[in-house]
Amino acid sequence: MTNSIGEISRASLLLVVGSNTTENHTVISGKIIEAVRNGAELIIIDPRKIQLSQISSMHLRNKPGTDVALLCAMMKLIIDEKLHDENFIGERTEGFEELKASLGNCTSAWASEVSGIPVSEIEKAARLFAGAENASIIYCLGATEHVSGTDIVRTLANLSMLTGNVGKPSSGVNPLRGQNNVQGACDMGALPNSLPGYVNVSDDEGRKEFEDLWGIKIPESPGLTVPEMIEQALAGRMHFMFIMGENTVLSEPNSQKVIEALKNIEFLVVEDIMKTDTTDLADIAIPAACWAEKEGTFTSTERRVQHVGKAVEPPGDAKSDLEILVRLAGIAGAEGFDFKNSREVFSEITKVVPAYAGINYERIGTKGIQWPCSSPEHEGTVFLHEKKFTRGKGRFQPVKYRPPAEVPDNEFPYVLMTGRNAFQYHTGTMTRNSPSLEREAMYPYVEINPSDAQKESVKGGDMVTISTRRGQIRLRARVTDAVCEGQIFIPFHYREAPANILTSEELDPEVKIPELKVCAAKIKRGQSRGVRSCNNTFLNSF
Amino acid sequence: MIDEEMVDYRTVPTVCPYCGAGCGMLLEVCSGEVIGVLPMKGHPSSKGSLCAKGWSSPEFLKSSNRLAKAILREEGEEKEVSLESALGLVVENLNRVLEKYGPEAVGFISSARCTNEENYLLEKFARTFAKTNNIDHCARL
Amino acid sequence: MSVKEEAKNLLGKGMDGVLFYQMKDGSAIPHLFTSKDIDEMPDVREIPDSERYPLSDILSKLLMRFSSAKFGIVARGCDERAIIELEKHQQIDTSRVSLIGFACSPELAKICSCSKPYTESLADEMNEAQEISRGIESVERMSTPARLGFWLSNFSVCVKCMGCRNICPLCFCKECSLQDEDLVESGVLPPSIPTFHLLRAIDMAGRCVMCGLCEEACPAGIPLRTLYGKVSEIVREELGYVPGTRGVKSPLEELGSSVGSDDDLKS
Ligand code: SF4
Ligand code: SF4
Numbered sequence: 006m007t008n009s010i011g012e013i014s015r016a017s018l019l020l021v022v023g024s025n026t027t028e029n030h031t032v033i034s035g036k037i038i039e040a041v042r043n044g045a046e047l048i049i050i051d052p053r054k055i056q057l058s059q060i061s062s063m064h065l066r067n068k069p070g071t072d073v074a075l076l077c078a079m080m081k082l083i084i085d086e087k088l089h090d091e092n093f094i095g096e097r098t099e100g101f102e103e104l105k106a107s108l109g110n111c112t113s114a115w116a117s118e119v120s121g122i123p124v125s126e127i128e129k130a131a132r133l134f135a136g137a138e139n140a141s142i143i144y145c146l147g148a149t150e151h152v153s154g155t156d157i158v159r160t161l162a163n164l165s166m167l168t169g170n171v172g173k174p175s176s177g178v179n180p181l182r183g184q185n186n187v188q189g190a191c192d193m194g195a196l197p198n199s200l201p202g203y204v205n206v207s208d209d210e211g212r213k214e215f216e217d218l219w220g221i222k223i224p225e226s227p228g229l230t231v232p233e234m235i236e237q238a239l240a241g242r243m244h245f246m247f248i249m250g251e252n253t254v255l256s257e258p259n260s261q262k263v264i265e266a267l268k269n270i271e272f273l274v275v276e277d278i279m280k281t282d283t284t285d286l287a288d289i290a291i292p293a294a295c296w297a298e299k300e301g302t303f304t305s306t307e308r309r310v311q312h313v314g315k316a317v318e319p320p321g322d323a324k325s326d327l328e329i330l331v332r333l334a335g336i337a338g339a340e341g342f343d344f345k346n347s348r349e350v351f352s353e354i355t356k357v358v359p360a361y362a363g364i365n366y367e368r369i370g371t372k373g374i375q376w377p378c379s380s381p382e383h384e385g386t387v388f389l390h391e392k393k394f395t396r397g398k399g400r401f402q403p404v405k406y407r408p409p410a411e412v413p414d415n416e417f418p419y420v421l422m423t424g425r426n427a428f429q430y431h432t433g434t435m436t437r438n439s440p441s442l443e444r445e446a447m448y449p450y451v452e453i454n455p456s457d458a459q460k461e462s463v464k465g466g467d468m469v470t471i472s473t474r475r476g477q478i479r480l481r482a483r484v485t486d487a488v489c490e491g492q493i494f495i496p497f498h499y500r501e502a503p504a505n506i507l508t509s510e511e512l513d514p515e516v517k518i519p520e521l522k523v524c525a526a527k528i529k530r531g532q533s534r535g536v537r538s539c540n541n542t543f544l545n546s547f
Numbered sequence: 548m549i550d551e552e553m554v555d556y557r558t559v560p561t562v563c564p565y566c567g568a569g570c571g572m573l574l575e576v577c578s579g580e581v582i583g584v585l586p587m588k589g590h591p592s593s594k595g596s597l598c599a600k601g602w603s604s605p606e607f608l609k610s611s612n613r614l615a616k617a618i619l620r621e622e623g624e625e626k627e628v629s630l631e632s633a634l635g636l637v638v639e640n641l642n643r644v645l646e647k648y649g650p651e652a653v654g655f656i657s658s659a660r661c662t663n664e665e666n667y668l669l670e671k672f673a674r675t676f677a678k679t680n681n682i683d684h685c686a687r688l
Numbered sequence: 689m690s691v692k693e694e695a696k697n698l699l700g701k702g703m704d705g706v707l708f709y710q711m712k713d714g715s716a717i718p719h720l721f722t723s724k725d726i727d728e729m730p731d732v733r734e735i736p737d738s739e740r741y742p743l744s745d746i747l748s749k750l751l752m753r754f755s756s757a758k759f760g761i762v763a764r765g766c767d768e769r770a771i772i773e774l775e776k777h778q779q780i781d782t783s784r785v786s787l788i789g790f791a792c793s794p795e796l797a798k799i800c801s802c803s804k805p806y807t808e809s810l811a812d813e814m815n816e817a818q819e820i821s822r823g824i825e826s827v828e829r830m831s832t833p834a835r836l837g838f839w840l841s842n843f844s845v846c847v848k849c850m851g852c853r854n855i856c857p858l859c860f861c862k863e864c865s866l867q868d869e870d871l872v873e874s875g876v877l878p879p880s881i882p883t884f885h886l887l888r889a890i891d892m893a894g895r896c897v898m899c900g901l902c903e904e905a906c907p908a909g910i911p912l913r914t915l916y917g918k919v920s921e922i923v924r925e926e927l928g929y930v931p932g933t934r935g936v937k938s939p940l941e942e943l944g945s946s947v948g949s950d951d952d953l954k955s
Contacts, residue, residue, distance in 0.1 A: 009592065011591060031599070031847050032568050032597065032598055032601075032907050034907070035908055038909055056847070060841065183567060184565075185565060186659050186661065189659075189662070190663075194667070195669065201667060206680050219671065223675070223678075224650065228654075228682060234656070234683070238654075244652040244653065245644035245645075246654045249657050249665070249669055250661050251658045251684070256685050284618070287618075288640075289619055289620070291614075291634075292613075292630075295607075296564040296660075297574055297604075299662070301663065301664045302663045303569060305569025309569055311571070314561040316576050317574075320613050321613075321615025322617060323614065324630065330665065330668040331668070332630075333634050336634055339676040341675060351663070371560040371587065372714060372715070426875070427600075428600070435565075441599075441603045441606060441850075442599060442600060442606070446875045447875075555720060556705070556707070556718075556719070556746065560715060573718070585741055588740065588741065588904070589715040589739050597851060598849045598907060599849045
């Protein structure tokens with residue numbers, strides 16, 4: 006996030022794109038609700054009805070995968086009507102003319118055609134956004150898990166700069182990270198192309214610094230991403246793999262293929278806190294301590310480095326991943342792993358990641374510190390880009406709309422979207438072992454629009470089979486207008502009906518995020534089983 | 548007065564293990580056992596709130612599905628082994644593969660659920676020991 | 689005498705531990721002090737107003753877990769009211785509890801609109817209780833449709849975190865009506881409107897001691913204090929009962945115990 010969670014409640018306009026904030030980042034949605042109570046406008050761009058829709062000023066339920074088209078048309082209108090922030094653009098940015106030129110054909114009429122949103126709505130949203138004092142953009146996986154994932158991030162940045170909503174409180178572009186430490190894992194260089202602190206592995210100077218520090222040569226060409234590793238494994242070219250705390254079988258697209266691939270690896274090591282479908286495939290499964298059983302730091306979506314306290318001992322032979330890695334390195338005779346605890350590792354991190362330089366456990370305390378924090382005197386950074394962008398001037402990056410890779414056809418007439426629900430998390434490793442959450446969302450389900458349900462002769466609670474070009478799963482139907490006609494939604498937490506058997510591995514060409522959000526599917530009714538409907542009679546009576 | 552050793556209750560400040568909002572929480576600990584969770588009132592962003600997941604986070608600690616022993620799978624048979632011998636086997640096989648196929652044939656997947664320190668160590672191990680940049684985590688999702 | 693001195697006295701007199709807050713890296717966190725660490729007990733003024741926790745609930749858990757231990761507790765007015773009410777529900781055995789009372793800061797009392805921000809032991813030293821308003825009046829001034837709209841829109845943002853129930857010192861039932869599938873459908877957000885909220889409000893009638901912890905814990909910012917305050921007002925006016933006061937049990941409780949048990953129904 007360029008800005009902080011606490012600032013959200015003071016924004017005068019919030020644009021929420023592809024984020025079911027209430028279900029996935031509940032406490033952040035609380036700040037959005039607070040902002041609306043304080044009078045903020047709330048614009049939602051999401052094909053699905055979400056809980057925040059009830060209090061939004063506008064909800065644009067566009068066709069899945071068409072966010073970029075919508076946003077480009079909004080920008081064109083803002084420029085055409087001269088609602089953009091000329092001062093900000095002049096002083097802080099470059100590439101405005103290119104952006105303007107790139108938007109030439111992005112008329113509201115065109116976007117309306119592509120997205121299914123009326124022209125008047127697009128224009129209204131654009132004017133509202135441009136007119137807001139502090140407009141903050143919040144987006145999540147719903148926006149990025151598309152072949153056009155990188156494009157949408159750029160488009161949102163363009164919109165934000167265009168209206169001068171960068172580098173001031175309660176504004177900015179704010180991605181919500183799905184997992185607790187995605188931010189940290191990236192900061193730490195658990196990426197094939199970058200070293201800790203986002204130093205590109207191919208950058209000779211940057212790499213040299215690490216080589217000096219670590220006393221060893223580092224390969225200069227970028228490594229493989231998870232989907233690429235899986236490809237290599239399938240092709241029989243990956244012979245050893247070490248998976249630390251991920252249930253790869255369920256979290257990656259096209260589970261069938263992932264299982265094949267992992268089976269194809271000569272020696273697979275999986276470390277986890279639970280038995281999972283992935284540990285079941287491991288040649289060696291190593292028991293790991295969970296968050297309550299170890300010490301360390303997590304970095305939240307607002308760049309807040311926070312302390313994880315150890316409350317109890319892990320069960321049996323389980324050890325923290327840190328201890329396991331240190332021991333492993335010891336046995337291997339690897340140099341530079343002589344750490345007694347997480348504190349010592351952290352102090353090495355502060356030497357290699359400039360944004361963490363001024364942080365230590367004492368300063369983190371119970372409230373954390375937001376990076377960048379360059380020195381022990383630096384207080385940390387509430388919002389980024391206050392005076393300038395990291396690279397000096399902010400560059401507008403023109404984007405061309407690309408339709409989703411797999412579109413519905415006669416055989417597979419529905420657009421399938423996947424996501425989460427409020428009571429389960431990711432592959433369910435933790436939530437499905439938590440009774441009070443499991444009771445709320447025990448069964449896998451597919452959301453179907455009432456008119457589609459009628460067409461397919463499906464009633465709420467019926468078992469249905471959903472299939473795509475890659476596979477099929479059976480699960481219950483939930484008939485609801487939360488999804489539009491022609492669209493269905495499946496939460497991907499369930500191993501008994503793993504949605505990722507269905508999803509497409511079409512990758513965003515740049516960051517290689519699989520297009521998990523959109524693919525084509527069909528519905529087939531199975532044997533019926535009556536389940537109570539979820540009509541809210543009380544509300545209907547008003 | 549009963550045996551003093553027995554009576555204890557403390558709370559441990561920590562961070563929610565679920566989403567990236569990073570809400571602050573306190574784990575309530577009694578005699579080496581987590582007996583509950585409280586939202587951290589003074590936390591700068593969550594300010595004393597948690598969601599359903601945060602509130603139930605201690606529940607999975609004692610799940611019967613916890614992995615408590617290293618498991619070796621050989622010819623379809625599972626058997627429990629000591630952690631030490633498990634790690635020995637890991638190193639042995641890593642070295643064997645590195646020798647036979649080179650660093651391109653090994654891969655490391657790290658986790659957005661592990662700490663910064665752990666992510667750093669795995670990344671460092673992959674790059675300095677296995678000499679590969681084949682390190683990634685699930686965060687693209 | 690400081691609370692630390694008083695707590696030390698209690699430990700000297702055979703108490704096993706004294707429950708209060710510990711200051712840790714700038715935050716106040718609940719902690720059971722024993723003779724080992726009693727010297728670290730902070731003064732009541734060091735505890736930030738915004739960092740209150742359900743100490744009475746923790747006390748009740750400790751009494752159950754350590755079935756022969758005796759505990760002291762450094763308590764506010766609302767903690768004490770909760771302890772009194774919990775005793776009436778057989779959740780706390782006060783013969784094993786000693787209370788060290790203190791008064792909240794005037795600022796906190798105002799934020800809480802608390803009419804008794806101190807324990808009984810301090811009542812003589814305190815000024816007469818002020819008039820309290822829990823936002824009830826401003827809601828009542830609304831027209832009926834506006835009031836309905838106000839509550840419905842508040843209920844519609846509920847995320848079913850159960851924080852209001854979890855943090856409530858008076859919610860101790862093993863089986864919670866909010867998890868009764870026939871009353872509140874599972875897995876649906878927002879939870880059944882208005883059943884979910886009215887169920888809880890009814891459960892709070894005759895119990896709620898107005899600590900306000902629920903409202904502070906609510907991520908959706910729903911004015912729960914106002915809702916339960918209104919329910920309490922009705923119980924006070926119609927039945928003359930104020931939860932957390934010594935003496936008789938809530939008349940609603942009498943009602944529940946005479947017709948509520950399965951045994952009665954069977955016989
Ligand atoms: S309590 Fe909920 S919103 Fe907060 S970090 Fe945990 S999962 Fe995210
Ligand atoms: S605390 Fe608020 S959001 Fe959570 S269940 Fe209670 S009323 Fe709903």
